[in-house]
Amino acid sequence: MNMQVLDIALKDLRQSFRSFFALAFMFGVPILVTGMFYFMFGGGGGEDEGFNLPRTFLSVVNLDQGSQDLSGSGLSPEFANRLTQAGIDPASAGSMGEVLLDFLRSDSLAEILEVSIVPDEASARKAVESGEVDVLLVIPENFSQAVTTPGVRASLELYQDPALTLGPGIVKSIVSQFIDGLAGTKIGIEVVLGQLTQAGVPIDGSLVEEVLLGFLAAPDQSGSEDSQLLVARGPVGGGQARGNSGLAGILGPIMGGMMVLYAFFTGAASAQTILTEAEKGTLPRLFTTPNPQATILTGKYLSVFLILSVQVTVLLLFARYVFGIYWGQPLPVLLVALGLILLASTCGLFLISFLKNSRQAGVVFGGVLTFSGMIGIMSVFTASSPAASGVTDVVSLFVPQGWSMRTVELAMGSAPIQELLIFLGGVLVWSWVFFGVGILRLRRRFE
Amino acid sequence: MRAIDLAYNDLLQILRDKQTALFLVIMPVAFTLLFGFLFGGFSARTEEDPRLPIGYLDQDGGAMADQLIRFLEASTAVRPVNLGEGDDPDEMVAQEDLAGAVIFPAGFSAALKGEQPISATVIVEEGTPAGMTALGEIRAGLNRLQSAVRAAQQAVLAYENELAFQDDSSRRRYYDEAFNKAVSAWVDPPLAVETRMARASTQPAQELDNAFAHSSPGMMAQFAIAGLIGAAGVIVQERKQGALSRLLTTSISRGEIILGHFLAMAAMVFTQFALLIVFGQLFLRLDYFSQPWATLAITVAAVLFAASLGLLLGTLAKTEDQVVIFTLVPMFVLSGLGGAWVPLEFTSRTVQTIGHFSPVAWIMDGYKNILLRGAGLTESLLPAGILLGFTALFVVLSVWRFKFE
């Protein structure tokens, strides 16, 4: 290679790293944005640390009047004994509201729920309306009765702040699980007794106790998270061995998206120096030196490539060792990085070749690159929404950033190399087209 | 009067910059639509089922699997999708085409009735909200199924305690009848949990999951700051090109100069907010006008805050490049911390508190109070007041640091 090509590239590199503006865009902003999410979502650990759900403020109004059927005084001593053997305190068995309260205040839920008992329903509702509390649970007065008495129904009310989704959703899930357990037992008992009645068997108190004890003794999975009926696992193959979980699992796509987005900005900004040098006269001056036009334009392109190489390398390493983000196996990561550098640099060249002067660059950055960049990395925003993911999978591939982002995701997800190569092929095609058109136009302009 | 003339002059310069139209209107509209659409903002209006899709592969063919599917069909959160021969549930979950998938192995139904049930395999990305929801719904369905099985088993046991079955087939019939009764009872269980929203707004309940209620105020706040690049740039150019020095040779006072720049920015941002609010009201079914005074209060306060921030940016920046950096960095930080992208409810209380040091959080609170909580003028006074406090702070800083030389 002609030494002058390298001289031009290194000169541009030096100028870039002396520009606070360039440094801020290349490194500052992507790291800042990812760092912000790192901090917001509990940033203190690496790959192993889970993403901690925030605690939900739950207040409870217990209007439950209890049930004579299950109150301590109404139980036969033998039955009370057998309740105790089954792990149920006969004294509290009379009030299912209290049982529910004990459950909500148990240690196992202490990390996700902050429970307060409120005697007055009106003030409790006001607390939700004013945002002091996220959710109010109202246990109705006939709750225990509904559990124990056939034909009686009860509905617990969750009164929630409409602006919230996560906390109320968690409370609903927990309470529903508990209620389902009770409902399952009641339905079961009613079915058993109903069947017996149909078969002509007379129903008395001791039979009811027997049936109830039968349910209590049977392995009851209702309302349990440890169901024998299912085995949950993550998907194998396409998404298996995803190296990021927990906090890193959230940050990984974000950092990847920021890296792609800002690489394209850097590519265009670096290529823009062709225009600014033409305006300032240093480019025409270069053309008066004994170097072919091809040498000079190659040097300019090489500078864009080198600047991007530094940027992508720094961001990859920073994310890996500071945020604990796993990018994937070395070879795929290298290929993805090279692909991104190639595509962002040629895209910059392509865009700049259409501009008449550097003033128009503002529209390129502000409009074209921002909008296309957001479309290209929109998968970062749809991680939790499969319905939306289907759309983004297609739409994002309309822009070059989408192809780069896809390769980043595939590498992170340890996808098979064949799948990665398909998208890298797409990256190469885009790059080839951009380079061809961009160089052709620039050569014609400076002929 | 001279301040108004100066403001008018600033606005002319701002509006002649093509970037301004982009940042002021086009991009906030585009991103509001993008974010809102991606998170189901139109779900209430389309025919499409917005529930999370859960695929199922029935290798069993028995009644139990069928019944679970019926339970899932009745869910408000998920909808079952039958997977065909060529479908790979792992791939589909990994690619996020499905929120989850359940595989019923052969013998599942038969084993469920026995002592040693066979597990169904549930495939989810447990780290994602969609995965968690899918798993929760499948677990709930399976639990209800098992509860019905248990009821049938207990029914048989109770019968055998009192009487005796003639033969196996009558036993099976008794079991099936008990199972079917239990399953039917689950259609309308005796104990239920109902959710009510604490609000007084006119917006119908089904619109409350309108994702635009978050993305609209979020993008308004973010792009109000982004749009300050042009306005702050005018101040910088005025100083650099010597126009400011020239102004000072006229009878306009320094205070009027600052006021003029402030008014220009306020007018620009107010127009932006007005356009986006009308857009939200007409096309996104966001009822900003349900509480017009409250909306006006929040809007005016947000506009004044943004204008004061723009004034400060134009004061501190020495070059056009600095204007861009000094604008974009606060835009990212204030928007991110303030919950413009991801609602603060997903973060810890500490972060939520810290986030409220960002004025954007108060803009979000102000508008979401109106849209989702039906808040009126009284409830809007707090966020509006906080924003005015930020305004005062930034104006004082600007006046203190404004370089007239």
Place this chain on the structure above:
Amino acid sequence: MSDESAISARGLYKSFGDIQAVADVSFEVRAGEIFSLLGPNGAGKTTTISILSCLLKPDRGEAWVMGHSVLAESQKAKAQMGVVPQEIALYEDLSARENLVFWGKMYGLRGAALNSRVNEVLEVIGLTERDSGRVGKFSGGMKRRLNIGIALLNRPRLLIMDEPTVGIDPQSRRNILDSVKALNRAGATVLYTTHYMEEAQELSDHIAILDHGKLIAYGSHEELVRIVGELDRMVLTLSAEPDRVVSAWRDISGVRQVDIENGAVHLLVEDSNQALPALIEAAGRAGVRVTSIQIQEPNLEAVFLHLTGRALRD
């Protein structure tokens, strides 16, 4: 082209759209001389320079620099020349030394030879003490000096300078003119473009006058001045519109040319002492008073006026 030619231009044409910037320009610059292209703004000087420095291709015609065709052997031609562009073409966020090192590399200098040459040039342009300062912080004069210094790095046999004194203070201009002469004495051929007649007059061995893309006169200062002969140039301003008296003045014996420019009347006369009384008398008869009189020796301004009917500075 003769062996002693530094530049030979033959029938150069260049247009930009409908504008014919250069039309049939031919001239020769001898090795070792200072040659000026003189003309008003828009005359085609920069376009001609751009063709000779291989920045533009002519639509028609050919040119040779130091024996090398600017079309077929542009790299060789460029290796022989140093170009000082009109605008200051420097990298403002690099230091003076860094600028010189970079441009030296562009001219193929490396290592110790490069460093040594950079030091020499810094000495010549008087920036040795400021070599590490960022160019962006330099004064206008310092930037101009560095702008020239870059063109000297490769010890060019031909130095092309495009209006190097535009917009600078008189002292800096003086320094530049002295530097040009010094470089020429050291052996460099200089092609110098300007719209200042005095500079062309002071510096040049030969001058080519351009106007509207055409070369309208070419020769040494004395040869050009002889075009207007021994005629005196007079500039008179009147108390009324000159049209009333111009036709009468044209009829006066000894008056060779009368032109009106910006309200003043420019005349070429054989003898200003003889012509003046007649001019005043004719003006009086027409009821017009002469309010000021300037009499100038024949110069390039007069030549240009004679050839084009317009003043050089317009």
